[in-house]
Every structure is written in structure tokens, then in C-alpha cells.
Amino acid sequence: MFKENGEYKVMSNGLSHWVKVEGRERDTMPIVVIHGGPGGNHYVFERTAGSMIAKERTIIYYEQRGCGRTDKPEDDGDYRIADLVEDFKGLHRLLGWEKVDLLGYSFGAELALEIAYTLPNTVNRLVLSAPSMMQSPLQKLVQISGFVSVGAP
Template sequence: MVEHRMIDVNGIRLHIAEEGEGPLVVLLHGFPESWHSWHHQFGPLATAGFRVVAPDQRGYGRSDRPDDVAAYSILHLVGDVVGLIRALGEEQAYVVGHDWGAPVAWHTALLRPDVVLGVAGLSVPPPFRGSAPPLEVMEERFDGRFYWNYFNLPGVADAEFARDTRTTLRKFFYMASGDAPGADEGRQPLVDPERGWLADLTDPEVLPEWFTEDDLDALTESFSGGFTGALNWYRNLDRNWELTAPWQGAVVSTPALYVYGDRDLVPAFPGTPELIEKLPELMPSLRRKPIRLAGCGHWTQQERPAEVNAALIDFLTELRG
């Protein structure tokens, strides 16, 4: 049975969902999501003998939403994970992340390998810091139309997405799913800043089987306070590049797992397919080759829960010994 409570971490309050007993597994959601993104994982992981905890990360759901944009840097986000592990009475944990939660998981392992027993990322591969700020790179490559750059326009995406939260989320989840037409064509998520993002997204008459009206209800409720806290993560992309300069060339040494869908937008970002292909030689800590799920879109653990659960349980039980 999943239980909920609030917990104090690094001067803010985080809402967490938890189930099970045993070694701690922290599950980190992405954008635009919440703890509920992991609802298919709680039971199987708890049954496998793990204590499962999924927070609403800062800026999301029932957790605190600091006003300062700078309060959403990668160092703050990693600090929340480390602080959460300590607040739960543990010294170490396994950390799993999807979408934005994956960079947080990877960086927690990179910056605090003493705390992370094993790390798994879904959709977003391990970080290898580029030679230039990412927003600048995408601005030049796509003439300011890449969605990261759109999200960085103060207040613009915030207002667009909040006009009809339920429709926004329904369109987002369908667009990035493996069910959307053209999902396997390696398209880039580009936005016309004048029209906004939602104008050209399909509003499906029927939701995919894996994403129910109840799921949409839960997600909609979690964004009742708006999207600004979540969007502030993107507004730190260049700041994160600056802050992580001391780790230029560093590689995650913690035992690792990477899982992605072959119809996911993110692994098709510029340079990412080449990175994924080279991961086994670039990152010796990978316990197996990247797991590629056929027909799966961006919402990995929701679209393909059985396969993701099997991969995670196999990986975690192997590390547990």
C-alpha cells in the first residue's frame, strides 16, 4: 500500500510516496510529471524486497516551489536527493530517474558516489558535459525554436500551459508517446514562439491504453499550482553547465543501467544517438548494454511497465547481492 507524507529537506518540504521495506530505492520523475509517474513500479519493487520512495521534486505537486529561479539548479536538485536519503534514515540508496529525473539521478551518482549504490536512467542518457552552454547551442542550431529556448522565455510557456492544464497534459503525453504518428521519425521538438507549442499538437479523442483518465486526473491535480516551478528547471540549463565545470570529463563510476524507447524524442536529440552507441566504452560502470524498448515512446516506465520493472528488479537485485 502506497503511503504519503511530507518531509523536510534542505529548507523545503517535499511530498513523498512510499511503500515496502528493505534497501532504499528513490524514484525521480520528470517533466511534466509527479510521483504518480511511478505508480506501476511501487508494488513490484516492494514485492522484490525494496523500500520505494518517490518524491514530488521541488517545484512539482505538493512539494514546495521556491520563487527564485536559481533555486532549481542541478546542485539544489542533487542536494534534495542526498538530503532525502538522510532524512529517511539511510546513508545510501539506489537512485532511478526518468526524463529530468534521469539527469538528477546521474548527477547524484557523479557528485556523490559514496551515497549512490546504483543508478538507473530512463530516456535521458548519462551526462557528458559539452563544450558550450546548451541553450546557446540549441539557439544557434534551431534559430531559437527548440523547446528549451521557448521554455526560457519568462512567463510565456507558464501562461500557455496553465490556460487549460488538463488539455496541456493530454496533448503533451500523447505527442511524446510511442502511439503518436511519426514518433519513429527522429523529429525534433520545435516551437513557433509566436504560436506557442500547444497550437500544433494533436488532442487525441481517445487516450492510449497505458494512460487512463484517472492518470490524467492525478497529473492535472498536481499542476493545479501552475507550471513555473517545473519550467524553472529548464531555466537553469546554462547555469548547470557553468556549475558542473569542475566535473568536465568525469564519468559516472557507480554501477549503472540505461533504458530508452526507440520512439522516444529525447534519444533522437542532436548527438544523442551517437552517444548511446558509444556508452558501453565511454562508461564502464554500465552493467549491461543500453536497453532499447521497441515501440516505446518517451514515457518509458508508464508505456512499458512490465519490461521496465523486470530490468530494474534484475539490476537492483544483482547489486544487492
């Protein structure tokens, strides 16, 4: 499906997900980037480290349900890790590659671990950057404060 660089909207697990492909002309095993959050997006990563990675590799971004340019589920209870893994499973089917590398940062690193555990035959390599479960107590407090500020009415 993703034969050319560009932005796509694809259906996975009943929601339209934003996907961006760069470096497709490299024809390498793709590295799928999983953003932090919950509630994050790829706005900064795709303009910084992502553009450098795309010079060497096929890179695929997708934004998780309710994040960035991806649709939000109707039920606020539909943000379980199992839902996010199912979303990835649907995306992986559309990619057309048997295996992919995963690069997850912050919460995305934790999600990458969940995906690799649940779907071991689809993951070639993992790159984990600052999994939030490994943060110091101060970093966790800052992150929780950020979540509260985003979720406040």
C-alpha cells in the same frame, strides 16, 4: 524516520518535499525513484511500475521542488541542478540508509547521474530509463514544446 509505508512531508533545503514509501516491510535497500520533467511528478509511475517494484523492494518516491505535491521555491532561479542535488542530499540524511539505489526516468535519469557524480558514497546502483539527453531530435522537440506549454502564462 520512514519506518512505515505512507506519505510524508519532509523539510529539505528549506522546502517541504512530498515523499511516499512503499514496500517498507521488505526491509531492502531502498530504491529512490526520481521523476522526469522538469515539472513532472510520480502520479502515473506510482500507480503502474512502482506498485510492481514495491512487491519486491522498498521504494521511495519524492517529488522535486516545485513539482507535484512538493512546495515551490519563492525565487524562480532556485531550480538549478545544484539545488536539486542539495534537496536529495537532505532527503538522504532523513532516510537513515547509508546507500540507496536510484531509478531515474527521463530528466530524472539525468538528475540521478548528477546525484551519483556529486554524492558517490550514497548511491549503490543506478537504473536510468530514457535519459532525455539520449532522446532523438524529434523527442527533444516534443519535450521542449511540453515545457513551453506548461510555462506559458
